[in-house]
Amino acid sequence: MAxxxxxxxLIKLLLYVAKEEGVEVTATKLQKIFFLLEKERGVDxxxxxxxxxxxxxxxxxxxxxxxxxxxxxVSVEEQEVKDVLSGQVVGYKRVYVLSSDFNLDxxxxxxxxxxxxxxxxxxxxxxxxxxxxYPEYAKYSLIRDKILGILNE
Numbered sequence: 442m443a444x445x446x447x448x449x450x451l452i453k454l455l456l457y458v459a460k461e462e463g464v465e466v467t468a469t470k471l472q473k474i475f476f477l478l479e480k481e482r483g484v485d486x487x488x489x490x491x492x493x494x495x496x497x498x499x500x501x502x503x504x505x506x507x508x509x510x511x512x513x514x515v516s517v518e519e520q521e522v523k524d525v526l527s528g529q530v531v532g533y534k535r536v537y538v539l540s541s542d543f544n545l546d547x548x549x550x551x552x553x554x555x556x557x558x559x560x561x562x563x564x565x566x567x568x569x570x571x572x573x574x575y576p577e578y579a580k581y582s583l584i585r586d587k588i589l590g591i592l593n594e
Contacts, residue, residue, distance in 0.1 A: 448505045456539035458556040468535040474559045497578040514541040
């Protein structure tokens with residue numbers, strides 16, 4: 442499978458697994474799972490992750506997901522994020538959902554199980570894991586101290 446086609450397929454595989462497990466895949470979680478797929482499973486997708494505001498981020502991966510949304514293969518549910526004190530909307534949580542048919546390919550099973558393990562982790566757990574194991578990718582994170590403190594309490 443060619444580079445771009447493989448990334449599209451793997452994004453859909455991840456969302457397929459999330460649907461099977463009944464869990465959400467947010468924009469942040471998708472980025473971290475693909476980061477771990479490259480770093481820990483050695484799957485080179487050429488996504489060029491860089492340190493960003495919420496840890497490792499790939500603009501190429503975002504381009505791929507945007508294309509899938511444009512084609513109608515993936516839908517986005519946006520949920521308001523409000524400041525606890527003021528009640529003001531400070532952002533939106535984007536949840537990606539597979540909205541097209543998906544067929545497993547031969548050889549998907551090991552990555553499917555990796556994805557299953559990752560999607561079961563909470564957002565805080567996956568961020569904590571990534572920030573601790575790859576601190577160089579958390580250096581610009583706006584939430585690093587908060588996340589690292591959550592599981593230490």
